[in-house]
Amino acid sequence: MKTLTYFLNQFQLIRTTIQLxxxxxxxxxxxxxxxxxxxxxxxxxxxxxxxxxxxxxxxxxxxxxxxxxxxxxxxxxxxxxxxxxxxxxxxxxxxxxxxxxxxxxxxxxxxxxxxxxxxxxxxxxxxxxxxxxxxxxxxxxxxxxxxxxxxxxxxxxxxxxxxxxxxxxxSTNFSSYYNQCEPDQCFYTYEERFNRAYIIATLLGIVGGLSIVLRILIPPIVILLRRMYRQCRRFQTNVRREMIVEIDIRQKITLYLIRFQQFIRTINFYRKVKNTHSQEIVQTTDEISIIQRQQIATRLYIILFIVAIVIIVTFTGLNSPIQSIKVSSPTKLIFEQLQFQYSSSSLSCPCSQISVQHSKFISIKPTAYHQVCSSYFISSNFIQLLWDSESFESYYYDVDMKILSLHFNLLSSFCSLAKIMIEQKIEIFYSQQFISVELLTRHSFQIQIDSIIENFIYQVPINFRQIHNYIIDMFHANQLHNLFLTNWNLHLSSPAEYYLMRTDPITYNTTNISCSCAAMSTCSRSILTRYNKTVVLPGLVIGCLPIYGLRLSTLECLYDSICLQKLSNFSNMIYNIPSFLNISMYSRFYPISSVLVGTLIDELFIEGWQHETNYSSYFSICAPSMCLYGGLTVGLKIFIWHSLHACLHVRKWLIFRRRRIAPNHTS
Structure with missing residues (x-):
């Protein structure tokens, strides 16, 4: 469709321009x-x-x-x-x-x-x-x-x-597509149960970890249980003590620190316990040296173990795995709620249909064309009035009015051609596909569609302008002869030259500057001649070809009732004076009365564009079958939060202990 439309637009433009x-x-x-x-x-x-x-x-x-x-x-x-x-x-x-x-x-x-x-x-x-x-x-x-x-x-x-x-x-060829794509690598996932290597590695890790943890935790637990047992027995004996001496909290802490230091000095994970009933064990010098090395190894082991735990906890806390949650067949309301709660990077809704025609959710059209395209000046009646008769004399003495008639005939054709081309361009635009693998948010959707529409509005007149300028440039380059002899004149040679018909370029003198149509396509004159009368109509000029004269003209005369009266008198349209254009009507072409007609043609006479988008239609066609969203794990957040609470409780308890009033003891 695009190929046909592109050809027809160029073909029709060439036909119209050559004909007129x-x-x-x-x-x-x-x-x-x-x-x-x-x-x-x-x-x-x-x-x-x-x-x-x-x-x-x-x-x-x-x-x-x-x-x-x-x-x-x-x-x-x-x-x-x-x-x-x-x-x-x-x-x-x-x-x-x-x-x-x-x-x-x-x-x-x-x-x-x-x-x-x-x-x-x-x-x-x-x-x-x-x-x-x-x-x-x-x-x-x-x-x-x-x-x-x-x-x-x-x-x-x-x-x-x-x-x-x-x-x-x-016809399509997937093999050729694959060869051009040339994927570097592929990733895939699969489910597997009862993997032997994974089971063995997991068991070894659990056994090794449990052995270390139990070796550390069991001795303190045994000591704690024995201490609790002794306390219970002391309570059962009901031994009265006359005096209870409260040990100051600082002394308790000092005592605990001394015991902890003693524990750290003597802790040994590598010592083998010997079964002996003797209360005293005599140690040799070698055994003492071995025990010292074992204690040093134990301290180094504890330090490395603590460092490893800190690294693991920190890495686990800072790592941000995503917990994915699936929502099947989400509605637009649910999607917008999820989009509000979660960032776009963590929300994914694959489209069931990844390509959507623009016509399904975009509406675009020109708001209006320049008012001249709907005026009496481009009507066949007005064009025929300017052309006047087909008498032989009119091609001698009324040529300028016929050329003006061609100007307005060209203007009428360009107005019609602009509307047809715009409709065809819009139809092609509607048939194009908008590709979205995943459902876009309303904001992202609007940004992308606005960019597409702006590019379309920008490209439409540019494409026409390139073709149009190429055509009229070729006219000048090939020096095509015009019926009204506006670019080349005929000249009969002398008998000595056997009465050859020669052509001489037309030269226009504007502001005392000579301009030859053989060299320049922008030559023009503003003085119009009809029989023995001459007139200057502001804005209307005649060029080397009708298309050149039209492009160099303005619509100034069409906004002025006095100028139109002069035109009517000059062309004997006494009873057919056309109404002037409304200068107060809005136009983006400024100044409104002195804009070149060539500018209007290049812009396809478009005053403005109107476009609308429908996100709901896009959503219904995309029709995501599911949405995946996830939240980051909060292990580190929870750890920090509870650690902070624990520190605050300890601090409050210490402050409370310091402020507690000790009782007075009298002898």
């Missing part, structure tokens, strides 16, 4: 050369051909046509439009330009053997010296039995608009 610039063709279908003697000066002019059905004129209508045929059989007396054809050719038509003739015709004759033979028979026109190429005699008709979506009587305009394509073949 009134270029001369070799077959004289759109204009004929006439000669006149004015003031003893031999002069030649081109006159639009109006010998068509319904007296249509190529000057105002490029679609004039007549059936193609053989008009006579006598050589030397054949004139194309002198009479009705002796023999018509089915499906073929003649128009102002060859391309228009082809587009208006069909291939009906070429499917018929008798029609082809008729063309061969009529070709010589009774001229015995005319011979046909032998290959023509072997031409066969097109095969109507071949399956085609175009019937034999289908206009070539339709076939050309489809680029002569019968059908498209679409």
């Amino acid at each position: 610039n009134q270029f001369i063709t070799a077959d004289s279908n759109n204009a004929v050369l006439r000669r006149t003697l004015s003031n003893l000066i031999d002069s030649h002019r081109f006159v639009s051909n109006n010998e068509w059905d319904n007296t249509c004129s190529c000057g105002t209508n490029g679609s004039c046509m007549v059936s193609e045929g053989v008009f006579c059989r006598s050589y030397g007396t054949c004139f194309l439009f002198s009479s009705k054809p002796n023999q018509t050719i089915p499906g073929l038509f003649v128009s102002c330009l060859l391309v228009e003739s082809i587009l208006a015709s069909s291939l009906e004759c070429f499917y018929n053997t008798s029609c082809i033979q008729m063309l061969i028979d009529w070709y010589p026109f009774d001229r015995t010296e005319t011979t046909l190429d032998p290959r023509v005699l072997n031409v066969t008709a097109l095969d109507s039995t071949i399956n085609s979506r175009f019937s034999p009587d289908t206009k070539l305009d339709i076939i050309v608009s489809q680029l002569f394509l019968e059908y498209w073949i679409n």
Whole structure:
């Protein structure tokens, strides 16, 4: 679709521009050369051909046509439009330009053997010296039995608009895609139970850890149990003590520290307990040395063990594994709640359909076109009034008004073409896909869509401008001859030169500066001539070609009632004075009355854009089957929180103990 639209836009733009610039063709279908003697000066002019059905004129209508045929059989007396054809050719038509003739015709004759033979028979026109190429005699008709979506009587305009394509073949090759992708690596996950290596490693880790923990914890536990047992026995004996001496808390702490220091000095994880009933164990010097080394090894072991525990706890606390929670078939409300509670990095909702057409959730259109595109000035009635008559004299003395008529005809065509192109561009935009693997939040969605829309609005006039400028530049580069002799004039040479028809470039003198159409395409003049009258209409100029003059003009005169009155008087439209444009109407083109028409054309006459997006439609098409969200583990947070509480409780208890009032003891 995009390929066809791109071709049709360019093709239609070229057709319109060529047709309304009134270029001369070799077959004289759109204009004929006439000669006149004015003031003893031999002069030649081109006159639009109006010998068509319904007296249509190529000057105002490029679609004039007549059936193609053989008009006579006598050589030397054949004139194309002198009479009705002796023999018509089915499906073929003649128009102002060859391309228009082809587009208006069909291939009906070429499917018929008798029609082809008729063309061969009529070709010589009774001229015995005319011979046909032998290959023509072997031409066969097109095969109507071949399956085609175009019937034999289908206009070539339709076939050309489809680029002569019968059908498209679409094929994909995953192997080629894979070779271009060339993945460096792949990651995958799988579930496995009863892995022997994992079980053995886990058991060894648990056994090793338990052995160390039990070796550390069991001796203090045994001591604690024995101490509790002794306390219970002392309580049962009910031994009275006359005096209870309270030991100061500092003395208790000092005593505990001394015992702890003694424990640290004597702790030994490597000592083997010997079974002996003797109360005293005599140790040799070697045994004492071994015990000392064992105690040093035990201290080093404890230090390394504590460091390892601290590292493990710190790493575990600072590590942030995510606990994933699955929500099946979430609604938009649930998704927005999850998005509010969790960051976008921890919330994931894969779309069931990752590609969504823009038309499903985007609406875009121009708010308005420039008011001139809906005014009377581009109507066929106004254009015809400026063109006036088809008399031979009008092509001599009323040329400027005909050129102005072409200006407004071009303006009308560009307005229509702009609207058609915008509609086609919007249709292509609607057919494009928006890709989102995961559901976007409303904010992210709006940012991306706004960027896409802004790029579309920016690119539409740029694409048109590039094509349009290329076309008009080619006109100047190829020096195409114009019917109204606005870029090149005709000049008959002397008898010594055998009356050759020469062409001389038109030169315009503006502000005492000479400008030649052979060198510059921006030459122009503002003085309009009609018979013996001249007038200057503000903003309206005539250039080397009608398209150049239109682009260099402004709409200043169309906003001014006095200027329009002058135009009406100059063109004898006394009873058809058009209404002026509303200068108070909003326009983004400023200053409103002096903006070049070329600028309006380049911007496709668009005053503004209106666009809307629908997030709900996008959500319903994306249709996430589930959402995964997670929270970071809070082990370190809990550890720090409870540790802080424990420190605060210990501090309060110490303060309370210090402030406690000790009782007075009297003897």
